[in-house]
Amino acid sequence: MKYKLCAALLAVVGLSSVAGADAGDDRIMAAREAATRGDAQGLARLAASSSDHVLEPYVQYWPLSGRIARISEAAPVDAINDFLQRNAGTWLAEKLRTEWVKRLGYEKRWSAFEAEYRQLVQPDQEAQCWAAQSPGSYAAEANRALEGVWLSMLDTPAACDAPLRTLINTGRFGADEVWQRFRRLVENKRFGPAREVVSWLPEAQAISPATVNAALDNPARFLASANARNPSGRGGRETVLAAITRLARSDVREAAARWRGLDSPAYREEERAYVWGQLAWMAALSQLPEANTWYAQAQTVSMSDEQRAWQVRAALRAGNWNNVRAGIDAMPPAQRELPDWTYWQGRALQAQGRAADAQLAFQRAAGPPTFYGILATEALGRQYSWPKAAAPVTAAELARIQAAPEARRVLALYRLDLRTEALREWSWALRTVDDRTLLAAAELARRNSLYDRAINAADRTRNEHDYAVRYLAPYYDIFAREAQAQNLDLAWVFGLVRQESRFLSIARSGVGAQGLMQVMPATGKWIAKKQGWNDYHAGWLTSIDTNVQLGSAYLRHVLDLLSQNQVLAAAGYNAGPGRPRRWRDSKPMEGAIYAETIPITETRDYVKKVMANAEMYATLFERRPVSLTTRLGKVPASGVDVALARDEP
Known part of the structure; x- marks a missing residue:
């Protein structure tokens, strides 16, 4: 049935190459x-x-x-x-x-x-x-x-220095706001701008550049100095806080010990809460049990959205649903209403026995084909189903988009491999168009084998949707063959490749990963050797057939290393097979909680998207309702693992 479906999909696609060369x-x-x-x-x-x-x-x-x-x-x-x-x-x-x-x-x-x-x-x-x-x-x-954007603008163009200083000089912002910006810059490792911003302080609170440099350059040594033991005024205290913040990024437990030794009546309550908020955030990222206790000591301080998110994630890992709900309730409204936290708020309400309120939360998040949209739908007791397909793109609609100068430029830029310019032209052209134009653009891209742009356009529709384009399945025969050879779930493989390359065979990442399955050169060479392939050639990663063979073999290897668990293996494919092991707990953990508490933002986002994609492809291939909750399952506890090979890339 799957192979017949493939043939039907390819017939609809009507693949053709981007238009041929032009004389100019x-x-x-x-x-x-x-x-x-x-x-x-x-x-x-x-x-x-x-x-x-x-x-x-x-x-x-x-x-x-x-x-x-x-x-x-x-x-x-x-x-x-x-x-x-x-x-x-x-x-x-x-x-x-x-x-x-x-x-x-x-x-x-x-x-x-x-x-x-x-x-x-x-x-x-x-x-x-x-x-x-x-x-x-x-x-x-x-x-x-x-x-x-006083606190959120971290990378400041030179043109912004003068107006930022003017906000201080005119009294719009005072010393408190300067110190808040200093803190935020240090938190985000923008040490150059942090050194600069303290020069904007009024003379009464000025701190010497040498003291700031000492705190930021070698925080451990600074915290052992007399300046840290006997801080002078606001500036002295803030440099100690900066040094603790800096040290916590490399060793949060040492930073906590240093702080306990330095804390004194000289510090204001807000300053103490700030330090514990920083330590709690880093502890949560390191998945340490102290995180929840330290967050409790930071309740009076204003936190960034990221700190608030990790407060909830720490509570999720601890299974403390009261703290999950309290952490979400403390978020600013715009953050609290995101689907992620709306779903977890529903789960917390459910755990507290407030079923009706939980259902209302799930209803707010349910619907979209996203990780939490699907989970919220299933939490309501419903099977996720695709919305009714939009009417097919008409010949007139396709002709209009094909004749548009913007579309002609995009196709020409792709033809000349000027991808950066092509992507920017594409985004500009589609920024304000209606759903029918988006669907026509998706069809045009699909007909020219620009699968990433087809998915991009179809993803942006608001009311009329074509999920068969959002979840294209090109190269089906190749993927099906390798999934069968490696005993892999085909829907999961497609979900992973959609996230890796959007089926762009010439895709190359900033770190050198190549092809449909974004295989790193060292990984390709290693897995080829493991598969018994001799005379490895770098071109194998750019060939569609061999790229899928090598990527599928490596995915099988990662799955075998990680307890045959798709959540762990997706994380391992993105971040390397060693890290997902360290992110487990001493007891089994719900797959959704594991995914949400992955400490690397890119990998966390990647895993959630891969797993949601897999559900959509399973629905497409099997033509029957499936369950993301079941697919996520339980992540096994840490324990005895298959050893990594010594030469594992």
């Missing part, structure tokens, strides 16, 4: 290469003429962008205005205008700045900070926005 492609690529090298003269020669190539705007954009960036040169204002007018509404126009706005701000040409700034659709943080410095009508709005 060489010129486009030559201009791209010149832009990459910074060859201004070469770019100018290529841009001196024009063509009707769909990517011609890029040949004109690259030299203009370079000239805007060269502050020592006069900007070609007429050429910039001409480009913006001829390409109005496009992503390239938005990009060039953003660059132009920043230069105008840098040169304090405020009249021209305001005229261009008002036309930006999505001004970035740096552009907003120039607006905050301007004397024009956008300054007040930009300054209010800057106030709103």
Whole structure:
């Protein structure tokens, strides 16, 4: 049945390659290469003429962008205005205008700045900070926005330094807000900006740069110093808090011991609560039992969203449903209403015997084809089912999207392997379109084998859905063959690959993982040897067939190492097979709780998506309701494990 389904799916897909080469492609690529090298003269020669190539705007954009960036040169204002007018509404126009706005701000040409700034659709943080410095009508709005990100803006563009300082100099923020920003920067390991922000303090609370450097550079040594034992004023106490925070990132128990030895009546109650909040957060990330006790000592302090989340996760691991509910109730409303915490709030209410309230919580989270959307649906006693499929894309709808300049540019960019530009054009083009246009874009992408873009567009629909496109199953025969050969659950394999590569065979991660199953070169070589393949060749990772063979063999290996448990194995495939073992408990744990308390954000998100994807593919392949709750099952307790090979990559 599954193979017949595959044939039907492929027939619907009608796969074709991205349109063939264009006569002007060489010129486009030559201009791209010149832009990459910074060859201004070469770019100018290529841009001196024009063509009707769909990517011609890029040949004109690259030299203009370079000239805007060269502050020592006069900007070609007429050429910039001409480009913006001829390409109005496009992503390239938005990009060039953003660059132009920043230069105008840098040169304090405020009249021209305001005229261009008002036309930006999505001004970035740096552009907003120039607006905050301007004397024009956008300054007040930009300054209010800057106030709103005082604690959350961690990577600060240089243009933001002046307006941030102005918030202090004008009395909008005082010393308390400076210390709050200092704390948040230290918490997030932004030590350079943290050193800078203390220079904004009023003279009465000033702290020497040498003291701050000592606390941040070698916290253990600083905490043993006289400065830490006898802190001088607010600044002295805050540097001790910073050193404790810094040390807790590497050894939370040592940091706690140091703090106990330094705590004294000199510290305010809020400062003590802050330290325990930091220690509790790090203990929760390290999955230490002390986390819950330390969180209890931090209740009076304002916590970040991440700290609050880990307070609930620590309570989940401890099985303390009263603390789960209390932790969620203490979250800000926007965080509390996220599906994750709505579901766990329902579970806590259920455990407290408040069945009716629990059902209301589950109803709020149920519906979407996400980890918690599916679990909440099942908690209501219902089987998850796909929504009614939208009407098929019509020939007229497909023709309209195919003729759109944005779509033609995206296809041409993919053809030339200019993926970064293609992804940005795609996102820009679809940012405000309706569901029917999204479905037509998904169909166009699918017909051109751009499976990642097809999934991306289908994922974004709001009311009309086509889950057969959201959960495409290309290369079905290859995956089915290898799943059978390795005795793997095919739906789970598809769920994993959808998350790994979105079925893009040329996908390459930032760390070098390749192909459909994102196999690392060292892993591919190792598993090939383990499978008895001789004369390993790096090209095996870029070939669809051999990539799936090697990836499936490695997935089988990870599953064997990790108790045949799909939750553990998904985590192991992403983070290496050693870590998921350390994340277990001394007793069996509900699979959903294990997934939610994975300490690496990327892996936690990955596992939840893989498991939810697997349920959707199982529903597609089997044509019957399935259960994510059952699939997650129980994660076994830590214990005797299959030993990792000495040469395990």
